[in-house]
Amino acid sequence: QSGMANIKSALKRVRQAHKRRLRNRYKLITTRNLIKELRSLTERTAAEALWPKVESQLDRLAKHNIIHRNNAANQKSKLRRFVNKLA
Numbered sequence: 001q002s003g004m005a006n007i008k009s010a011l012k013r014v015r016q017a018h019k020r021r022l023r024n025r026y027k028l029i030t031t032r033n034l035i036k037e038l039r040s041l042t043e044r045t046a047a048e049a050l051w052p053k054v055e056s057q058l059d060r061l062a063k064h065n066i067i068h069r070n071n072a073a074n075q076k077s078k079l080r081r082f083v084n085k086l087a
Helices: 008-040 043-064 069-084
Strands: none
Touching: 008 043, 008 069, 043 069
């Protein structure tokens, strides 16, 4: 007995879930790279320029339930503090 579904709608669900998982993974990794990029910056002007992109990306992830909204809020808060502390 295999673990694969036999019902047509269930098969479609498996395909959809797979596509979604890949898409969400991509979005998450892209955002994580943006955050790493922001954290590696040492100049305030460069950080200020990148900040809106990072913030909007985090908001978007939260909006689409890829991460929890509180997670997004916490990350934004920490990153904003980091940007503010830059000389």
